[in-house]
Amino acid sequence: MGGAIARGMAKGTILPADNITxxxxxxxxxxxxxxEFPSLHITHSNQQAVKEADLVLLAVKPWLIEPVLKEITLSEHAILASVAAGISCEDLAKFINQPERTILRIIPNTAISELQSMTILTGHHLTEEQRHGITEIFNEMGTTLWLPEEKISAATALASCGIAYVFKYLQAAMQAGIEMGIYPQDAIRLAAQSAKGAAEILLNNDTHPSLEIDKVCTPGGLTIKGINELDHAGFSSAIIKAMKASQHA
Known part of the structure; x- marks a missing residue:
């Protein structure tokens, strides 16, 4: 995820690549x-990376957050940000023994490298100016939603884990296409563009998935037969169970 975020930031216009370490x-x-980005700075030293940084973003596994924090010293003005699931703002403040430190949790998904992430944000002690700046940075990499911290685990299941479930559907659709005689590269293009189009309909219009399904399902037609097979197989239930399993993992 760290590499995807770095790529997304470097592709944007707000943070020049030479401001990123x-x-x-x-x-x-x-x-x-x-x-990929010759002006971006790289290092093996975490302390060197955070020196004089305005935003320190930890993109490591949850169990590595505390050890990494113990080896670095943040500048007085730095915002401490983390993408680690399950590590709260309070946890981060305790790890550095700085209860008044400005803390930010960022939950993107891997589409951030394509500037198409759904990024969830929450934080402690952020000024309105800081919130605005963070929103601008991550809106360049997709879209953002600020939520109370108690909603983060559910939103993570929907957006950060959820992108994998979309890929799983697309993989299954591709396999079906291959079985029906479509070449793999054509099958994935057909399925992925259909998914992209469906998303655009929902994002750009005041509508609901059920209404859009009904528009495609003519009586006695092809689509309603497939929808009924999905229902018989427990498709909706499987998605709901997967989301809830990810929330409580």
Whole structure:
């Protein structure tokens, strides 16, 4: 996720690539980023990366958050941000023993590298100016939604984990297309563009999925037969169970 965020930021216009420093123990990953964005700064030193930084973003596994924080010293004005699931703003403040530190939790999904993320934001002690600045940065990489922290786990299941469920549907649709005689590259294009179009209809209009399904399902037609098969197979129930499992994992 860290690489995807760095790529998204570097592609934007608000943060020039030469204002971004990425720290990673993997030289291969750093070299790949540097090849894509030559002006971006890379290092193996976490402390070097955060020196004089305005925004320090931790994109590591949850169990690595505390060890990483113990090896760095934040500047007085730095916003401490994390993408780690399950680590609260209060946890982050406790790890550094700074209850008044400005804390931000950022929950993007992997589409951030394509500037198409649904990014969830919440934080403690942020000024309106800081909220506005953070919103601008991440709106360049898709769209954002600020939520109370108690809603974050549910929103993570919908958006951050949810993108994997969309891919799972697209994979299944591609496999069906192949079985019906469509070449794989054509099958995934057909399925992915259909999913993109469906999303645009919902995002750009005051409508509901049920209404849009009804528009396609003519009586006795092809689509209603497929919809009924999905219902018989428990498609909706499976999606709901998957989301709730991700929320409480």
């Amino acid at each position: 990425v720290s990673n123990p993997s030289q291969g990953k750093l070299d790949k980023l540097k090849a």
